[in-house]
Amino acid sequence: VKDNHVVEINLFRNNLMGPLPESIGDLSGLTLLNLAFNNITGELPAALVKLDQLKVLKLEMNRIKGPIPHDIGKMASLQELSAFNNFLTGRIPESLGEITQLRVLNLSSNKLWGEIPNSIGKLVQLESLGLFENSLYGQIPEEMGKLVMLKELVLANNKLGGEIPQAFEQLASLKVLQIQNNEFESFKTLETMDRGQFLVIDYDKKEDFENFKDVDFSRTRMADTKFEDDPDE
Secondary structure (H helix, E strand, O other), X not given: OEOOEOOEEEOOOOOOEEOOOHHHHXXXXXXXXXXXXXXXXXXXXXXXXXXOOOOEEEOOOOOOEEEOOOOHHHOOOOOEEEOOOOEEEEXXXXXXXXXXXXXXXXXXXXXXXXXXXXHHHHOOOOOEEEOOOOEEEEXXXXXXXXXXXXXXXXXXXXXXXXXXXXHHHHOOOOOEEEOOOOEEEEOHHHHHOOHHHOOEEEOOOHHHOHHHOOOOOOOOOOOOHHHOOOOOO
């Protein structure tokens, strides 16, 4: 509490059950909400987007279902949004691209479907993007080549297709790239990227590319996100 306003709620791993109440939106001064590793159910309340001062929202490892609010872009102060290992459905909202201060976005291991919205290319501060293990399809947007701060990109275990965008050559900060178990038709762009920039790169048919023969293909914490905040693992 600061100046008689609740500014942080940290109830990580507390056996919480039931849905988030609409009244959560009344906490207008909230900057951090960590409800990870609980048994929260139901859908995300519409009032959640009223938390326009919120910088960190951690909802991973719960049982939250339903869509991501279409107007989530109103949460303009968010720097970290983590909701992996839930049962979220529907498309990734276009308005997500309006959260331009976002540095970490992890929606892995849900039931999201559809194309990756072009608006993600507006998240120019983004350093880590995890969309692992959903049902996303279509091509990776060329606009993602604008994410020049991106260090981790995990899109594995989806239904993405087409070619790897040529704009990926601009991702000079990228250290971890995992795009295996998709339906890509070509990895030609990867041949032109600097092998030395990667710590980990995982993709199908990697034996075809001698340029990457010395790269460590071991799994990363980003791909195995379910234990990211688990101190016992």
